[in-house]
Amino acid sequence: MMKRTRTEPAVVRYPRFSPKKDPEKYFHSLLQLFLPHYEDCQLKPERFSTYEEFYNNGAVKCGRDVTQVKCIVDANRALFEKESDKIDQAQQLLEQGVDLEDAWAALCPETEKERHECIELRKTNTIPDEDDSECSIPDLVVNPRTSFSIETNHTGMSREEALGLLRSLNAQQSAIFYKVRKWCFEKLLGENPEPFHLFVTGGAGTGKSHLIKAIYYESSRLLSQLSENPDDRSVILTASTGVASFQIGASTIHNTFSIGANVKLPYQPLSDDKINSLRAKLGGLQIPIIDEVSMVDHHLLSYVHGRLRQIKQTGDYSIFGRVSLVCVGDFYQLPPVKGIPLYVDPKGVNLWDNNFEIAELTQVVRQQDTSFAEMLNRLRVHKKNETLSPNDINMLKQRETGEECDAIHIFPTNAQVDEYNIQKLNECCPEAITIHARDFARNPETGRIERKVGFHAKVFNSCLDKCVSLGVGARVMLRKNVDVSDGLVNGACGTVVHISRKQKRDDDDDFPSAIHVEFDNPNVGKVQRSKQQQKYSPNSTVIEVEEDQVTNDGGLRRQFPLKLAWACTIHKVQGLTVDKAVVSLDKVFSPGQAYVALSRVRTLDGLIINNFKDSVIYCNEKIDSAMKNMPRLALENYSFVKTPGVFTIALHNVQSLRAHVQDIQVHRQIMNADCICLTETWLKVEDQVQIPGFVFENNPRAKCYDNSTPLFTDLKQQRGGGVGLFCCESIHFNVIIPEPCNVECLYFAVPHISLNAALLYRPNSYPLNLFRQNMLHVIDELEKHSGKKVIMGDFNEDILTSSTIGTLMELHGYSQLVQHPTTEKGTLIDHVYVKDAENVSVEIVQTYYSYHQALLISLR
Numbered sequence: 001m002m003k004r005t006r007t008e009p010a011v012v013r014y015p016r017f018s019p020k021k022d023p024e025k026y027f028h029s030l031l032q033l034f035l036p037h038y039e040d041c042q043l044k045p046e047r048f049s050t051y052e053e054f055y056n057n058g059a060v061k062c063g064r065d066v067t068q069v070k071c072i073v074d075a076n077r078a079l080f081e082k083e084s085d086k087i088d089q090a091q092q093l094l095e096q097g098v099d100l101e102d103a104w105a106a107l108c109p110e111t112e113k114e115r116h117e118c119i120e121l122r123k124t125n126t127i128p129d130e131d132d133s134e135c136s137i138p139d140l141v142v143n144p145r146t147s148f149s150i151e152t153n154h155t156g157m158s159r160e161e162a163l164g165l166l167r168s169l170n171a172q173q174s175a176i177f178y179k180v181r182k183w184c185f186e187k188l189l190g191e192n193p194e195p196f197h198l199f200v201t202g203g204a205g206t207g208k209s210h211l212i213k214a215i216y217y218e219s220s221r222l223l224s225q226l227s228e229n230p231d232d233r234s235v236i237l238t239a240s241t242g243v244a245s246f247q248i249g250a251s252t253i254h255n256t257f258s259i260g261a262n263v264k265l266p267y268q269p270l271s272d273d274k275i276n277s278l279r280a281k282l283g284g285l286q287i288p289i290i291d292e293v294s295m296v297d298h299h300l301l302s303y304v305h306g307r308l309r310q311i312k313q314t315g316d317y318s319i320f321g322r323v324s325l326v327c328v329g330d331f332y333q334l335p336p337v338k339g340i341p342l343y344v345d346p347k348g349v350n351l352w353d354n355n356f357e358i359a360e361l362t363q364v365v366r367q368q369d370t371s372f373a374e375m376l377n378r379l380r381v382h383k384k385n386e387t388l389s390p391n392d393i394n395m396l397k398q399r400e401t402g403e404e405c406d407a408i409h410i411f412p413t414n415a416q417v418d419e420y421n422i423q424k425l426n427e428c429c430p431e432a433i434t435i436h437a438r439d440f441a442r443n444p445e446t447g448r449i450e451r452k453v454g455f456h457a458k459v460f461n462s463c464l465d466k467c468v469s470l471g472v473g474a475r476v477m478l479r480k481n482v483d484v485s486d487g488l489v490n491g492a493c494g495t496v497v498h499i500s501r502k503q504k505r506d507d508d509d510d511f512p513s514a515i516h517v518e519f520d521n522p523n524v525g526k527v528q529r530s531k532q533q534q535k536y537s538p539n540s541t542v543i544e545v546e547e548d549q550v551t552n553d554g555g556l557r558r559q560f561p562l563k564l565a566w567a568c569t570i571h572k573v574q575g576l577t578v579d580k581a582v583v584s585l586d587k588v589f590s591p592g593q594a595y596v597a598l599s600r601v602r603t604l605d606g607l608i609i610n611n612f613k614d615s616v617i618y619c620n621e622k623i624d625s626a627m628k629n630m631p632r633l634a635l636e637n638y639s640f641v642k643t644p645g646v647f648t649i650a651l652h653n654v655q656s657l658r659a660h661v662q663d664i665q666v667h668r669q670i671m672n673a674d675c676i677c678l679t680e681t682w683l684k685v686e687d688q689v690q691i692p693g694f695v696f697e698n699n700p701r702a703k704c705y706d707n708s709t710p711l712f713t714d715l716k717q718q719r720g721g722g723v724g725l726f727c728c729e730s731i732h733f734n735v736i737i738p739e740p741c742n743v744e745c746l747y748f749a750v751p752h753i754s755l756n757a758a759l760l761y762r763p764n765s766y767p768l769n770l771f772r773q774n775m776l777h778v779i780d781e782l783e784k785h786s787g788k789k790v791i792m793g794d795f796n797e798d799i800l801t802s803s804t805i806g807t808l809m810e811l812h813g814y815s816q817l818v819q820h821p822t823t824e825k826g827t828l829i830d831h832v833y834v835k836d837a838e839n840v841s842v843e844i845v846q847t848y849y850s851y852h853q854a855l856l857i858s859l860r
């Protein structure tokens, strides 16, 4: 077993007491864990009678600062005790005896399955069966590298959130998603596919960022299995600007690859020290993803190439150190602030041309109103010397309503934004205040972190501003993902309703203790509000001070993650979606700027235009031809039409049908089949599952075994297993659910193509020799019929290493058609045996929701 190390400290395990039943122990434990102290007596000074009182009312001196105990404990708790509420909730559910079968199926199906199998195996191993001594164990004796694999998740998304995201992909997004997933799957199987370089583009609101979140989640999940260190990053999400990276929970390209602000060629390599620490973090990197690539220039791309080569230590000049790269963006939107955009030949090193394949999203999802979406598409490619159509001009001019409203005002320049925000602050908030950040630095003599006089000269990777001006009534925007599950995310806008202050102390300044914000979307902060009553407004959410590490030597900044938001620059809103916006087209200074501003809203009614000028809506003329000349990514055809004369069976180990019935319904290839054969349905006898257009036939595990031996009695009672069949309503099927025959199976016939088929599942703990004997009944059953015969299912025997079932089937005249591994572990355990049938082909298709891939069997 390899020793795993963490790069960040974490509290691993400690006793948990109930704040209601055992308050004294609860608060003692809180203080012990999260208040730095030398001796236990410091946790309840004499003048406090209880730990709870000290926690609520106590204060301690840190250097020159006096800080409330509660603030320190809460801040440390938030830092180290992540997701504690969710853990408590889960524990409560467990104690209440809620059936968590499908929850585990969603969280870690494979681990859960193996756990059950281990339990089963332990039991079955006690049954003396000399003949089976060798073959009852095979699949569990996996190679030592994978036997302790941990599913790491750096994406910050729960499995449930991720499944929701993956389900929502439209056909175009799915095609690109599965293309990348296929590459990751091949990589996982050790097939060493060539690195790919992909440019995902499309107009504003075509769902590019949405798609890369899906790609990021799934490729991280798959590729992390290649690494033994849970801290390794196989996939990273970056963006060209701070704002864009905050939008998608990424970090900037500069920060990720330690690239300074000044990117000058020739390339300046990183020193050995620095590259070593970067290599420690990114040594296992397989796919960096770069969002908003329209703002990346050639120099920056050369630096990404240089850093990747240094990290990967590739001896040759292969581009990007032989890692794959996904670049996402729209050249018709904002170009780099400085430097030459990638679509323009720089007349020097050109890493862009001919190295990237393009995949374009064309379906606008942000705007549901087709005429508005179509007009935006025309504005996107509109050239300076062309005239806009009178219809488009009319449509835009109609939006010069002169309406005064609180919606976000979007301006081309910073000066316009500041002027508008301050003007609004003065108008609306007579008692406005300015909150100066508290910066801390390490004292080189004592090594301790101390409050700094003034501010850090340069800060990185933080949205916490030096000064935040606001007042009650001010429109503000949250700048940080404070709690994603509660909607407290970067970009959430609202209005300040109260500013809380601490009781003033001698050496304390006027730093507020919290800002109460009523967010525009009432769902934002809902969970927080359900836990604590709001004094100042029923819908206000408490925003507390945040702390970021802002310098390389450990310097910190404390500030509220807020900024005035009556107005924003166009550069700040690239990537944002809002319901309503007031766009000023005065002082537009670059191509794409007007298009970005006008395309932020979901509906035309949500758009208000000031200073309309059609001449400022234009793109760079070189983009069209540059895009046309890029090689296209070859994608599977996702607009399926059934091929006449071909009958298709989808076969899939679904690992809980109840958990994944929605996922099946969005899988375009599976849904196009004439019938869907599922193993491991995990259904109970009484469960009903429906897919429109199909009839469901169910043979759950409990109905498959009799009580003739302890093994079968045991299997019968175990959760999981089972087989099920969805038959297309318009086709005539004869389905037979057999009486308990000690094999999890069902039979079906499709008379019009003379097909007789059996669908089977063999649990891992079912001894192979015994299973082989019972399989003979299945074979005999099909022999009763003439015509094509297919026996298929999950047999839990890896054909690549073992042949018990394969040999039996060959003896009876069947050929096995699956040639490649079907699981993430590289095993081939889903088999398709055919007899008396010509022109049958099997294709492996990717799925995101099960550890098994699906099979598409085509009978011509």
Ligand SMILES: Nc1ncnc2c1ncn2[C@@H]1O[C@H](COP(=O)(O)OP(=O)(O)OP(=O)(O)O)[C@@H](O)[C@H]1O
Binding pocket: 168, 169, 170, 173, 202, 203, 204, 205, 206, 207, 208, 209, 210, 211, 330, 365, 366, 574, 575, 576, 577
């Ligand atoms: N398949 C989808 N189903 C439902 N909503 C989607 C889908 N794809 C994207 N969206 C939503 O549409 C909006 C725009 O998507 P997104 O921000 O990903 O577009 P984009 O192409 O990155 O836009 P921009 O170029 O302006 O940054 C978002 O609110 C997103 O959640």
